Amino acid sequence: MKKVCKKLMTIVMATVMLLMTATPAFAGSNIGLYIPKNMTMTLYSKQSVKNNPYANTSYIAYIENAKVSVKSSNPKVATVKVKSKNIVVTAKKTGKATITIKKGSKNYRCKVTVSKYANPISSVKVGKTTISGKKFNTNNYMNFKYSKYAGKKTAVKIKMKKGWKLLSMDYAQKTWRKGENIKNGSKVPVKGGSGFTVGAYVMNTATQQTEIISLQFK
Secondary structure, rough: OOOOOOOOOOOHHHHHHHHOOOOOOHHHHHOOOOOOEEEEEEOHHHHHHHOOOOOOOOEEEEEEOOOEEEEOOOOOEEEEEOOEEEEEEEOOOEEEEEEEEEEEEEEEEEEEEEEEOOOOOOEEEEEEEEEEHHHHOOOEEEEHHHHHHHOOEEEEEEEEEOOOEEEEEEEEEOOOOOOOOOOOOEEOOOOOOEEEEEEEEOOOOOOOEEEEEEEEEE
């Protein structure tokens, strides 16, 4: 998988890239085969976006060297651009928009629904400490004191609310470009300095809305 951003704020963005494309990066000659017909994005709080500038962004396709033009039917809801050989969609407000990608004489469309962030977490347990899911009512992240866990293998377990499914979890040090996948409840080696992050990718089983949850050790 190609690098999707120059600076990795949290490893969950790498997870988003992997799961949104659903298949390996495709060549420009194959464009259209891997562009999703429908996609539900999450609109996060201003504080969540401040914590992670990529929170409202999804990379829906890697186009390699293909020459394409892109357009959103409703830029007030979602904008689209080509950046670093990727088609990048950014959620602006709740609603619907159709993203059109044109390559030569062919048009490809992705119907985007932007939904407001909804707390998917029932509880989070880090080591021996259990945190109420209410802490995630407004924002999709929570900060922990790095010095408390530094150099230790710490178990991290996330309990989802009814109707939500945990798709994947991983962790990374701040300087990493690639994370390590983990099982829910397994121990992670907290090291590498402030900025260590455990990320979770979750989905609402009824609406297919996906969200990222970030546990950051600072």
